[in-house]
Amino acid sequence: MVRRVEQNLDRLWTRLAPFRRGPFKQDAFTSPLHSRKTAAILGIALGVSFTVCFLTGLLSHLIQHPPGWFLWPSRPAGLYRVTQGLHVATGIAAIPLLGAKLWTVFPRLFLWPPVENAAHALERLSLLPLVGGSVFLLVSGLNNIALWYPWEFFFPAAHYWAAWITVGALVVHVGAKGSITSALLRRQLPDPPAAPGGMSRRSFLASVAGAAGLVTLATAGQTVRPLRRLSLLAPRDPGVGPQGFPVNKTARSAVVTQSATDPQWRLIVEGRVGRPLSLSLADLRAMEQREVILPIACVEGWSATARWRGVPVQDLLALAGSPEQAEVTAESLQPRGLYRKSELNRLHAADADTLVALEVNGEPLHLEHGYPARIMGPNRPGVMQTKWLAKLVVS
Amino acid sequence: MTGERHVPSGSFFWLGLAAGWALMLFGLAGLLDDAARTHPVNFGVWFLGSALVHDALIAPAVFALGFAIVRVVPVRVRPFLRTGLILSAAALVVAFPTIAAPGVPGNPSALPRNYPAGLAVLLGLIWLGTGVMFVLKSLTVESRHD
Numbered sequence: 285m286v287r288r289v290e291q292n293l294d295r296l297w298t299r300l301a302p303f304r305r306g307p308f309k310q311d312a313f314t315s316p317l318h319s320r321k322t323a324a325i326l327g328i329a330l331g332v333s334f335t336v337c338f339l340t341g342l343l344s345h346l347i348q349h350p351p352g353w354f355l356w357p358s359r360p361a362g363l364y365r366v367t368q369g370l371h372v373a374t375g376i377a378a379i380p381l382l383g384a385k386l387w388t389v390f391p392r393l394f395l396w397p398p399v400e401n402a403a404h405a406l407e408r409l410s411l412l413p414l415v416g417g418s419v420f421l422l423v424s425g426l427n428n429i430a431l432w433y434p435w436e437f438f439f440p441a442a443h444y445w446a447a448w449i450t451v452g453a454l455v456v457h458v459g460a461k462g463s464i465t466s467a468l469l470r471r472q473l474p475d476p477p478a479a480p481g482g483m484s485r486r487s488f489l490a491s492v493a494g495a496a497g498l499v500t501l502a503t504a505g506q507t508v509r510p511l512r513r514l515s516l517l518a519p520r521d522p523g524v525g526p527q528g529f530p531v532n533k534t535a536r537s538a539v540v541t542q543s544a545t546d547p548q549w550r551l552i553v554e555g556r557v558g559r560p561l562s563l564s565l566a567d568l569r570a571m572e573q574r575e576v577i578l579p580i581a582c583v584e585g586w587s588a589t590a591r592w593r594g595v596p597v598q599d600l601l602a603l604a605g606s607p608e609q610a611e612v613t614a615e616s617l618q619p620r621g622l623y624r625k626s627e628l629n630r631l632h633a634a635d636a637d638t639l640v641a642l643e644v645n646g647e648p649l650h651l652e653h654g655y656p657a658r659i660m661g662p663n664r665p666g667v668m669q670t671k672w673l674a675k676l677v678v679s
Numbered sequence: 680m681t682g683e684r685h686v687p688s689g690s691f692f693w694l695g696l697a698a699g700w701a702l703m704l705f706g707l708a709g710l711l712d713d714a715a716r717t718h719p720v721n722f723g724v725w726f727l728g729s730a731l732v733h734d735a736l737i738a739p740a741v742f743a744l745g746f747a748i749v750r751v752v753p754v755r756v757r758p759f760l761r762t763g764l765i766l767s768a769a770a771l772v773v774a775f776p777t778i779a780a781p782g783v784p785g786n787p788s789a790l791p792r793n794y795p796a797g798l799a800v801l802l803g804l805i806w807l808g809t810g811v812m813f814v815l816k817s818l819t820v821e822s823r824h825d
Contacts, residue, residue: 315745320685380769390738404686406696412730413703419729426773431789432780436721441713446726448706452699459695460687481754483761491762495769502773502801516797517774525788534786 290401297397304396313391316479317488324465325489326385331458333378334418338451340371344583345444347665350629358635361662365581368665369507372585375425376503380495382418384488410456417450429519429584440583506586520586526650529580529588532666533623535651540672543617549656551600551640555613555678558605565656568642571595576637582666592660594641597633597676606678609634614659615675626659626668637662640673756813763809767802774798 306312347356347364357363399405421443428439435442483491505515509522520530535541543549551568553561574596581587601610612633618624632638638661642649649655654671661669710717744764752760777794 313742376773379772380765383768383772384765386733386738387741390734390742393734400686403688403692403696407687407692410696410699410703412727415733416726416728416730419733420726423729424725427776427780430776430780431783432776435718435725437718437725438716441716442710442718442722442725445706445710445713445717446722448709449703449726450706452702452704452706454699455702456696456699459692459699461685462691462695463689464685481749481752481757483758487758487762491765494762495766498766498801498805499769499773502770502797516792516801517770517777517794518792519777519790520788521791524791530788530791531786532789534783536785537783 286402293397293399293401307391307394308396310396312394314479315482317483317485318388318391319485320464321468322485322488323385323388324461324468326381326388326492327461327465328469330378330381330385330418331454333374333381334451334454336374337371337378337421338447340367340374341444341447343367344371344665345440348583348668350627355629355631356663358632358638358662358664361637362579362581363663364665365507365579365587368581368583369504369585369587372425372429373500373504373507375422377496377500379422379426379499380492382422384492384495386415407456407460410453410460412453413449414453414457417446417453420446421450429586431519431584507581509588518586520582520584522586522588525588526652527590527644527647529590530582530586531652532582532584533671535672538616538618538621538672540617541651543674544651544655544672551657551673552675553600553604553606553678554675556606556610557601557678559603561600561604563600565642568595568640568657571599573642574636574639576639576660576662578637578660578662580660580666580669581664590644591646592639592641593643593646594639594657594660596636597628597638597640597659597661598636600640600676601633601678604678610678613675613677613679614670614673615677616670617672617674623667623670626664626670628659628661632661632664635662640676755817759809759813759816762812763806766805766809770798770801770805774801 502517505511506518506520612628641660657673658671783789
């Protein structure tokens with residue numbers, strides 16, 4: 285049965301042979317750079333960068349939507365800054381790598397015969413989600429860091445599920461190409477001489493590596509502060525914003541301008557506590573203050589370190605008589621939105637450096653940074669450093 | 680790449696195929712299950728559109744440029760031109776959203792720079808560097824001829 289199908293396929297391609305024109309022709313693409321070896325080297329580089337992107341992205345997803353078995357620690361304080369900075373930087377560096385890889389293998393799109401057997405058909409079919417997914421992930425991610433959403437879907441959800449689809453297609457691809465890739469890389473093939481005026485493989489790969497380095501330098505300053513003057517294309521500057529660092533959600537878009545500046549504002553501590561609390565800003569300021577130096581590390585890959593001052597969450601829990609190992613939900617004044625609440629797991633709630641912050645860099649919090657009070661703790665994504673704090677619910 | 684065949688086979692391939700399709704189906708199921716946020720139809724347009732726009736528009740344009748270079752540009756200039764174009768293309772793609780994005784009203788800390796100027800500086804540096812490399816290479820080649 286399988287053999288019959290294959291024979292029929294053979295007959296079909298023979299009959300279609302006269303239509304084998306344009307890019308389908310035997311020697312339509314002449315550059316020796318379209319070689320398997322070039323494709324293998326670029327494939328390894330892309331495989332490594334996509335793996336880094338997938339793992340760091342998955343980690344960020346787990347931190348924000350923790351399943352029961354996942355407990356994200358509060359230490360080391362700067363870990364999330366590194367993993368998420370890496371996620372975005374690696375994705376940006378992968379852009380020229382993917383471009384070069386697609387250019388190298390493009391002639392194979394016009395392979396003749398197009399399909400030889402079932403395995404070949406399944407392998408080639410899996411290239412559609414691989415190419416579509418890879419381009420989709422890099423384009424949507426790049427747009428997201430510029431806060432540009434020219435589509436209907438919610439970026440984090442679409443980017444997340446697209447990552448699973450793409451990684452699945454990548455696993456198929458590695459299964460199909462793994463043995464030939466390792467064989468090609470082990471063989472010490474000499475760099476084939478470039479055609480006159482052509483580019484050698486070495487200078488092609490060096491140019492692509494140079495392009496990856498260039499776009500990394502041009503953007504990494506949004507999280508690596510010493511590079512900020514060099515990073516001409518970074519969508520954020522860690523030194524620009526109210527009180528000297530950037531803002532993601534503004535008070536106006538969160539609709540908290542009135543409630544946050546209301547003198548009647550109170551911080552409520554309730555839930556599984558012995559004594560529910562209702563504290564004014566003056567009450568909070570009268571408590572013992574703690575000062576910590578912590579980065580604010582955004583999911584979009586930028587980060588900025590600041591000096592925060594306020595009341596440790598731990599002290600408030602003790603004052604309210606909450607049990608040991610408590611978990612806390614921090615709620616914002618924000619009336620709506622997916623990020624109006626965040627969870628402090630037991631490690632974050634018990635960390636002495638997790639603050640209800642009232643000041644930053646020696647001044648009361650700017651309204652854009654969460655006045656009158658915000659959560660600021662070690663090793664948390666920026667979206668979980670809840671601004672315009674209204675309530676701590678202990679559970 | 681002509682004449683090279685590689686039809687996949689072997690247990691490693693079939694194992695990868697099974698695992699990979701399982702992951703893809705997991706992703707697809709998750710996507711459909713979360714339809715209120717993922718808008719599967721719009722997602723599909725962007726996802727498949729990404730492959731289509733690349734294969735039908737971007738790649739042919741790049742190859743057309745490649746063929747044009749071979750026709751028009753002197754042999755000794757070509758490698759440098761190609762390096763300059765690879766670097767410029769990367770800079771253009773990464774700069775594109777920063778220039779095309781509308782920005783966020785009321786949030787001057789988002790996209791705070793003058794990106795067209797930044798891109799111009801980068802392109803200037805790229806082509807200055809490529810030009811210097813070309814001149815240096817020409818000089819060494821000439822001195823070898825002396």
